[in-house]
Amino acid sequence: MRNVLTIARKEIQTYFGSPMAYVIAAVFLAVSSVFFISDLESSGLARLTGFQVWAMVLLTGIAPILTMRLIAEEQKLGTLELLMTAPVRESEVILGKFLGAFVTLFALLLLTWFYPLVLKLGGGDPDFGPVFAGYLGLLLFGAAFFAIGLLASAVTANQILAAVVGLGLLLMLWLVSLAGGLVQNVEWARGIVNYVSLTNVYGDFLRGVVDTRAIVFLVSLTATVLFAAIRAVEARRWR
Amino acid sequence: MSTTNPPSNLKAVLGGYTAIAGVVALIAAVVAAAMFVLLPAMADTARLLLGVALLFFVVFVVGAFDEVRATLQTRQTKYGTNSVLMVLAFAAIMGVVNFLAAQYPLRIDLTAGGQFTLSQHTQSVLRGLNKPVQVTGFFSRSNPDAQTIQGQVESLLREYQNISPQLTYRFVDPIENPEIARQYGIESEGLLVFEQEGRRQVVAGIGEQDFTGGILKVIGLQRLKVFYLTGHGEPDLAARDEQGYGLVSQALDAENYEVQQLNLTTNPQVPGDAALVIVASPKDPLSESEVRALEDYLLRGGKAMFLLDPNPRPELVALLARWGVKVAPGQVIEPNASVQGAPNAVVVDRARYVFGQITQYLNLTIFPGAAGLTADVPENDRDHVVVLPLAGSTAQAFAAADVSRTSFQDGDVRGPFALALTVQADQPIGRQPSRGGQAPEALPTRIAVFGDADFAANRYFYTYSNSDLFVNTVNWLTAQEELISIRPKPPEFRRLVITGAQWTLITVSSVLFWPGLLLVAAGWVWWRRR
Numbered sequence: 001m002r003n004v005l006t007i008a009r010k011e012i013q014t015y016f017g018s019p020m021a022y023v024i025a026a027v028f029l030a031v032s033s034v035f036f037i038s039d040l041e042s043s044g045l046a047r048l049t050g051f052q053v054w055a056m057v058l059l060t061g062i063a064p065i066l067t068m069r070l071i072a073e074e075q076k077l078g079t080l081e082l083l084m085t086a087p088v089r090e091s092e093v094i095l096g097k098f099l100g101a102f103v104t105l106f107a108l109l110l111l112t113w114f115y116p117l118v119l120k121l122g123g124g125d126p127d128f129g130p131v132f133a134g135y136l137g138l139l140l141f142g143a144a145f146f147a148i149g150l151l152a153s154a155v156t157a158n159q160i161l162a163a164v165v166g167l168g169l170l171l172m173l174w175l176v177s178l179a180g181g182l183v184q185n186v187e188w189a190r191g192i193v194n195y196v197s198l199t200n201v202y203g204d205f206l207r208g209v210v211d212t213r214a215i216v217f218l219v220s221l222t223a224t225v226l227f228a229a230i231r232a233v234e235a236r237r238w239r
Numbered sequence: 240m241s242t243t244n245p246p247s248n249l250k251a252v253l254g255g256y257t258a259i260a261g262v263v264a265l266i267a268a269v270v271a272a273a274m275f276v277l278l279p280a281m282a283d284t285a286r287l288l289l290g291v292a293l294l295f296f297v298v299f300v301v302g303a304f305d306e307v308r309a310t311l312q313t314r315q316t317k318y319g320t321n322s323v324l325m326v327l328a329f330a331a332i333m334g335v336v337n338f339l340a341a342q343y344p345l346r347i348d349l350t351a352g353g354q355f356t357l358s359q360h361t362q363s364v365l366r367g368l369n370k371p372v373q374v375t376g377f378f379s380r381s382n383p384d385a386q387t388i389q390g391q392v393e394s395l396l397r398e399y400q401n402i403s404p405q406l407t408y409r410f411v412d413p414i415e416n417p418e419i420a421r422q423y424g425i426e427s428e429g430l431l432v433f434e435q436e437g438r439r440q441v442v443a444g445i446g447e448q449d450f451t452g453g454i455l456k457v458i459g460l461q462r463l464k465v466f467y468l469t470g471h472g473e474p475d476l477a478a479r480d481e482q483g484y485g486l487v488s489q490a491l492d493a494e495n496y497e498v499q500q501l502n503l504t505t506n507p508q509v510p511g512d513a514a515l516v517i518v519a520s521p522k523d524p525l526s527e528s529e530v531r532a533l534e535d536y537l538l539r540g541g542k543a544m545f546l547l548d549p550n551p552r553p554e555l556v557a558l559l560a561r562w563g564v565k566v567a568p569g570q571v572i573e574p575n576a577s578v579q580g581a582p583n584a585v586v587v588d589r590a591r592y593v594f595g596q597i598t599q600y601l602n603l604t605i606f607p608g609a610a611g612l613t614a615d616v617p618e619n620d621r622d623h624v625v626v627l628p629l630a631g632s633t634a635q636a637f638a639a640a641d642v643s644r645t646s647f648q649d650g651d652v653r654g655p656f657a658l659a660l661t662v663q664a665d666q667p668i669g670r671q672p673s674r675g676g677q678a679p680e681a682l683p684t685r686i687a688v689f690g691d692a693d694f695a696a697n698r699y700f701y702t703y704s705n706s707d708l709f710v711n712t713v714n715w716l717t718a719q720e721e722l723i724s725i726r727p728k729p730p731e732f733r734r735l736v737i738t739g740a741q742w743t744l745i746t747v748s749s750v751l752f753w754p755g756l757l758l759v760a761a762g763w764v765w766w767r768r769r
Contacts, residue, residue, distance in 0.1 A: 019768070022761035026754040033749035040745070043387055046735040057273045111753050118752075122745040123737035129349030161303075164261050168296055171268050171289070178275065178286060195341070207394045208350040216340035220333035227329045231322035 003092040004099060011070070011100025025108055028058060036115050046124030049206060051115055052134040056202055059142050060174065064166030066104070067149030068159040070097045071233065075157045090233040094226055098150055105142045109135060130208035137205025140218040141198070145170060147225040154232040173198060257302030260295045267292035280380065346401065354391075355398045358725045361451045365403035372454055374408040376431045377420055381412075385428055387732065392431070392445050399450065406454075433457045440495060448725040455719075456495035463514035463717055465491055466501035471521030471552075474696060476500070481698040484519065490700070490710055496717075503529040509536035514717045518555070519546040520692035525554050534558060538666070540683030542716040546692035549610045560615065561667040563624045564660065564688050567611035567638040567652040571690065574645050576633050583608050583642040585658060585691075587630040594629045594661060597711045597723060601704040604630060609691035611638040611656030616668065623672035624664040625679040628657035629687070629712070659708070661715070662686040687712045 015021050032051050039050020074080035083093060116131050152166030153159070177199040194200050201214045271288035274281050348356040357365075374396060378389040389410055396408045413420035413428050423432050423439070431442045433453040442453035467476055474484040476498065491498050501509065501516065507528035509516055516536060525533075537543060545559065549570040556566045570583045576591075578584040584607040592598035614626035636654030637647045647653065663682040665672035693699060695709050711723050737745075 017764065017768075019761040019765035022757045022764060026757035026761065029757065030750060030754040033746075033754070036749055037746050040735060042383060044735055045387065046733045057269075060272055061269045114753060115749060118745050118748050122741040124735050124745075125733055127351045127733055129351055133349050160258075160261070164265060164296075164299065167265055167268060171272070171292070174272055174275075175289070178289065195337075203397070207355060207397075208348065209355050209398075210347040210349060212343075212345040213337070213340050216337055220336055224326070224330045224333050228322075228326040231326055235319060235322050 004096040007096025008099035046126040063145035063149040064163040068163040071153040151229040261299035264295035368405040462497040471523040486700040507532040516543045563616040565615035569638040569640040603703040606691040629659035
C-alpha cells in the first residue's frame with residue numbers, strides 16, 4: 001500500500017511540476033467557462049449542464065493525453081525496468097499511477113466547483129442535485145477513461161501511439177452510444193446497448209438521477225481495464 | 240532483456256504520411272464526438288466524420304503495421320495468451336457482478352423537487368403494462384423553450400421506460416414534419432400523443448399525473464359515460480361564450496369520458512351504463528318523474544354531481560335534503576374572503592379545503608355567486624350517510640338575498656358554509672342501508688354538490704384551480720381516485736433571473752478567475768524550474 005501511495009505522490013508531483021499542465025488546465029477552464037456561460041444564456045436556466053456536457057467530451061480528449069506518458073515514457077527512458085527490479089509489484093505500479101492521475105483529475109474538477117458557486121453568488125438558484133450527480137458521473141467516467149488511457153500506455157512504448165490507441169478505445173466506447181439509436185428495434189441488443197451507452201448513462205447523472213447500475217458498470221469497467229493493464233505490465237517483466 | 244524496438248522505427252515513420260493519418264484521425268474523432276454531443280441537429284454529419292476518423296485510423300494502423308505489430312508483440316506469446324485469458328475471466332466476473340446489480344437496481348433521485356421519483360401508482364400501472372405504448376411528443380427544434388420542455392419530458396419518460404420497456408417514445412418537430420402532426424390531429428406544439436393498438440390519447444400536461452393518466456386512458460378498453468341533464472335551461476355544453484360549459488365538455492373529453500346529453504322527459508330513467516350524472520343549475524322545473532328517475536339512479540348506487548346556483552329549484556333542494564345536504568337561501572357573502580368589490584364572489588384558499596383526497600394539491604378556487612351548503616344528517620343516519628365538505632367559507636360568512644350588503648342583518652343565515660361538499664351514502668336519510676357498518680369509501684352512492692355552477696363556466700373554468708377541483712371531483716365520483724393521489728411534481732425550471740451586474744460577475748469571473756490564476760501558477764512553476 002505504501003508503494004502505491006509513493007508512486008501516486010511521485011506522479012502527482014510530475015503533473016503539478018510541469019508548467020504545461022497548468023497551461024492545459026487554464027485552457028480547459030477557459031473553454032469550459034464559455035460552454036457554461038453559453039448554456040446559461042441560451043436556456044435562461046440556472047444550471048451547470050453546459051459545462052458538464054462539454055466536460056465529458058473534453059475528458060475523452062484529455063484522458064489519453066494525460067495518461068499516455070504514464071507507462072510508455074518510463075519504458076522509453078528505461079526507468080520502467082528499474083521500477084520492476086525494485087520490490088514493487090506491477091499492481092502497485094499501475095494502481096499508484098492510476099491514483100496519481102485520478103487525483104489530478106479530481107483537482108481539476110474541484111476547480112470547476114467555481115461555476116456553481118459563482119452562479120449561486122451571482123443570484124442564481126441552481127438545483128444542486130443534478131450538479132452533484134453530474135460531478136459524480138464525471139468522476140466515474142474520468143476514472144474509466146483514465147484507466148483506458150493507462151492501459152494504452154502500458155501496451156505500447158511510444159507515447160503518441162499510446163495516445164492514439166487510447167483515443168481509439170474511447171471512441172469505440174462512444175461508438176456504442178452512437179449505435180444505440182440504430183439498435184432500438186432489436187430486442188435483445190437494445191437492453192445491453194442502453195446499459196453501456198455512455199450518453200444514456202451520463203444522461204441520468206446530468207438529470208440528477210444516480211442509478212446503482214451505472215456506478216457498478218463504470219467501477220467494474222475501470223477495474224477490468226486496470227486489471228488488464230497490470231497483466232500487460234507483468235508480461236513485460238518476462239521479456 | 241532487449242529494449243523495446245518500436246521507437247527508432249516509428250521515428251522514421253513519424254515523418255511520413257502515417258503519422259499525419261493518425262493525427263487526422265484523432266482530430267476528426269474529437270470533433271465528431273463534440274458535434275454529436277453538442278450539436279444534436281448535426282448528428283448525421285458527426286457520424287460521417289467519425290467514419291472518416293476510423294478510416295484514417297485504419298490507414299494509420301496499416302501504415303505503421305510493422306511497428307504496431309512489433310509493439311503488440313512485445314507481449315511474450317507464452318504469457319500473452321495467459322494474460323488475455325485472465326483478463327477475459329476477470330471481465331466475465333465483472334459481467335456477472337453487473338448482472339446481479341441489474342437485478343437489484345436502486346435509483347436515487349437527487350433533484351430538489353423529486354421530479355424523477357415515480358409514485359407507487361405510476362409504478363404499478365407501468366408494471367401492469369403488457370402491450371406496447373408509444374408516445375409521440377410534438378416539440379419544435381427551433382424553439383428553445385420547447386426544447387427545454389422536451390428535455391424535461393424526455394427525462395420523465397426515461398423514468399417510465401426504466402420501469403416498463405413496453406413504453407417507447409419519440410419526438411417529432413411539427414414544423415419540420417407537418418404531415419405527421421396532421422396525422423395525429425395535432426395543431427399546436429407542446430402536446431404528446433399516447434397510443435396503443437390504434438387507440439390514441441392526447442395529453443397536454445407534462446407532469447406525472449398527466450402521463451400516467453394518459454397511459455390509463457389509452458389502455459382502457461372503454462370510455463366511461465357521463466350523462467349531462469338537459470332541457471331545463473342548463474348551461475350549454477357546446478357553447479363557447481362566457482356562461483357556456485364548452486370547456487367542461489372539453490375537459491371531460493380530455494379525461495377520456497364520453498359525454499352524452501340526458502333527456503329525462505322522453506325517457507325518465509338514467510341509463511344503466513352511466514358512470515356519472517351531472518345536473519348543472521336547471522332553471523326550469525323538473526317534473527316528478529324526472530326527479531324520481533334521478534332518485535332511483537342514486538338509490539342503486541349512482542354517482543352524481545349537482546351544480547347549484549343561489550336559490551335553486553326547490554325540487555332539487557328537496558332531493559338533496561333527503562341525502563343530507565341543506566341549501567341556505569340567498570347568496571353567500573364573504574366579507575373577508577372574496578374578490579374586491581364583489582363580496583359574493585367567494586374565494587377559497589388552501590386553508591379552507593377539507594376533503595384532503597380531492598383538494599390536497601389545489602390552490603385557490605373562486606365561486607362567483609354561490610349558495611351556502613351545510614350537512615344535515617340526523618344522528619341515526621350518520622352511519623350510512625357521510626357528508627364531507629370540500630371547500631369551506633370563513634366563519635364570518637353569511638347568506639343573504641341582497642348581495643350589496645357586507646354586514647349581517649336579521650333574516651340572513653349565518654355561516655360557515657360549505658361551497659362544495661361530497662356525500663357518500665348507502666340509502667338516503669330515513670331508510671336502512673342494505674349492509675351495515677361500511678367504511679365511507681365503500682358506500683355505493685356518491686354525490687358531489689357545488690353551491691355555484693358558474694365556477695365551471697367558460698369564464699371561470701381555467702381561473703385558479705377551478706378546473707382541477709372540477710376534474711378531481713369527477714374522477715373521485717367515478718372512482719378514478721388513484722389519479723388524484725399522484726402528487727403533482729411540476730418540472731423545475733429554475734429561471735436565471737439576475738441583474739446585469741450579476742451576469743457580468745458570473746461571466747467575467749468564470750472566464751478570468753481560474754484561467755488567470757493557473758497561468759500565473761504556470762509562470763511560477765516555470766520560473767522555479769529554471
